[in-house]
Amino acid sequence: MGQNSCVSFERRTVLRDSLSVAIPVGSYGAAFGAAAVAGGFSVLQACALSLLLFSGASQFAVVGVMAGGGSAISAITTGALLGIRNGLYGMRMAPILNLSGIRKLIGAQITIDESTGVAISQESRGEGAMRYGFFATGVGVFLFWNLFTLIGALGANSIGDPSSWGLDAAVPAAFLGLVWPRLVDKKARMAALLSLTLALALTPILGAGLPIIATVLIALVLGWKAS
Template sequence: MAEQTAPPQSVAGPPGGTAITAEAKPDAAVVRDALGVGIAVGLSGFAFGVTSAGSGLSLLQTCALSLLVFTGASQFALVGALAAGGNPYTAAAGAFFLGVRNSFYGLRLSQLLALPRALRPLAAQWVIDETTAVTLPQPTRRAARIGFTVTGLTLYVLWNLTTLVGALGAEALGDTAAWGLDAAGPAVFLALLAPMLKSTTERVTAALAVVLALGLLPVLPAGVPVLLAALAAPVVLFLMGRGKDGLMGRGKDGTPDEPAGEAGQGQEAEKAAAKTGAPRTTTQEDGR
């Protein structure tokens, strides 16, 4: 049977401009990409189940985290902090702030998917890194909905099944720390995140966050370095703002210096004419 394709859809262009027609993507291609991500990441739920059981959580608690929280980075952060002897409240706070990023994903996905109001609470459970990574590049709304649904469903089912298997098999593995399975979840998260860091600001922010988290890890209780690593974003934005001001320079009165070039020369001429009281000559070059 031939692959089904959606008809071209009109995507809104810039204000005052014309709409851009996006080329449709075959449904089979979207499903294939979504299944690839869902299966690859869903299998790492086994590592979470083993790690969670090894940190002292019961089978019920481990499965409840995957069913209700369903955001791998936050889950690994929570059980990792608990395994390191961290305060439960600090561990929960670190997991919570890691999960807050999904709220920002939701703001973008809600516009892109435009789901019926009744479905939005259900879809919110699947707003995570992986579904966002698959949905955002899609050229049409149909493709975005297919990518989001297939990725979310595949990942949710596999993640919870492998979490159960991992928790049940933790005893058979013995010392879970020796296997290094606690690094599987964060490794998958970083692999998905790295291609999304396209601008210099994003890369610098990520690098600073890593330095803060690793540097503070030996001196602060478990879970706290993750919270403080979030300070990387405002620090980088502040420094970049200062850098732009430095490039322009400031005068004695604290106001930005006049820009160079013809525009700056024209403004200097206006100031000189105002001081002497002489009329300013209008030229064709300055457009006045």
């Protein structure tokens, strides 16, 4: 009984972490829906992008390129480039999730910044908690993101500037809440500081999502030195 209660408490804790990320991130889908319709996409096309592509940075990039008069090939290429980091996340999570069949397809679709971030933040609780956090966050973001994409697309004309809602600040705030408890030693704080500095420096130069890929180099260098 005691063990079951402990497992239940762990699940509630992980679920709380997952929802604290999934809700603010998913709600930002309204901004995408509004931006897509404002850029010339139909409501159906906006929703299809969220269902099939399901990668915030890539989706905004596709809409931006197409709205700016770019070709479909340019939009697809840009979106694919920004999606490279999801492939890196997949390599990190594959041995932990150990999926096959339809579950592997579902896992691939929800392998994003948020699901990977929450999963890794549960590392001290074991692989079971990591898997639970991955799926709870990934599915949560997917549902909320698609729901709010529809809401944003339908209400595009009355929403105005989505950035005025402050949703863009809610997303990094949710990630900060996950990262902060893990900065317990000098090495972790140094990695976070260097990553933040590099990301801020590259943001005006590179497209959305690419600075995050660049910060992976810091983790690789620090990991190599530690070994």
